[in-house]
Amino acid sequence: MSLRHAVLAALSHGEASGYELAKRFDVSVADFWSATPQQLYRDLEKLERDGLVEARVVEQQRRPNKRVFTLTEDGRAALRDFVEAPARPAAIRDEFLVKLQAVDAAADPGALAATAEARLRRSRDKLARYEQLRDRLLAGRAEDDFLRHGDPVGPYLTLLAGILYEEQNIRWTTLVLRRLAERREA
Numbered sequence: 104m105s106l107r108h109a110v111l112a113a114l115s116h117g118e119a120s121g122y123e124l125a126k127r128f129d130v131s132v133a134d135f136w137s138a139t140p141q142q143l144y145r146d147l148e149k150l151e152r153d154g155l156v157e158a159r160v161v162e163q164q165r166r167p168n169k170r171v172f173t174l175t176e177d178g179r180a181a182l183r184d185f186v187e188a189p190a191r192p193a194a195i196r197d198e199f200l201v202k203l204q205a206v207d208a209a210a211d212p213g214a215l216a217a218t219a220e221a222r223l224r225r226s227r228d229k230l231a232r233y234e235q236l237r238d239r240l241l242a243g244r245a246e247d248d249f250l251r252h253g254d255p256v257g258p259y260l261t262l263l264a265g266i267l268y269e270e271q272n273i274r275w276t277t278l279v280l281r282r283l284a285e286r287r288e289a
Contacts, residue, residue, distance in 0.1 A: 106146050107155075109136045111174065111182040114156060116255060118173040121147055147172055155181050203279070213287045216280060223276045230269040237262055 113119070113127050124147070125140045138146075150156040155178035158170040174182070199222060202215055240259055241249050250256060 106136070106138050106142060107150060108182070108185045109138070110143060110146050110150060111155065111178055111185070112257075114172060114174050114178070115182055116258075118171050120161070120169045120171050122169070124172065150178065154178075206283075213283060216283050219276055219280050219283065223273060223280070226269045226272040226276065230266065230273065233262055233266045233269065237266065 109128070110124070113124055116127070119127055121140070121144050125143050128138065128143060147156065147158075151158055151172070154175055156172045157175050158172050160168050161171050162168050199215075199218060202218065206215060237259075240253075240262065244253065249259065253259065
């Protein structure tokens with residue numbers, strides 16, 4: 104997958120300026136697919152050159168004019184082709200796992216405890232943000248009702264993946280911390 108598909112997916116929920124798209128991207132997919140605002144702007148230019156998005160200028164009174172982007176029919180077709188193509192399985196690329204591989208051979212098991220604790224804090228913080236976002240999306244509705252009738256369901260399902268990922272990461276990192284502590288005590 105490339106950033107272009109993430110940009111097309113973000114624009115599928117409505118037109119946006121580059122700035123608005125960066126904010127939308129931050130809220131919806133940044134924890135799953137990271138990109139800087141500069142990368143987003145570069146991809147928007149490429150997408151426009153390729154005819155997958157089009158821009159219009161919106162004049163503003165007290166600010167510089169802004170360009171607002173929308174998907175073209177070709178952009179919708181490209182997004183549809185991407186969605187319908189089989190997805191490749193995700194691969195784990197995690198620096199912490201590489202460091203764990205070196206425990207015993209090149210490092211003291213206790214040396215990674217601080218890294219694991221920081222990871223645990225980040226996961227708990229992310230989980231709290233995801234749960235707040237879930238509550239906003241549900242707006243008091245039951246999850247089953249939202250999944251059957253609510254919009255947008257795609258971002259909600261993506262959010263559920265993030266919630267489950269962080270819950271699992273918290274369980275695993277807690278286990279790692281416990282096992283490292285046991286080795287230090289032995």
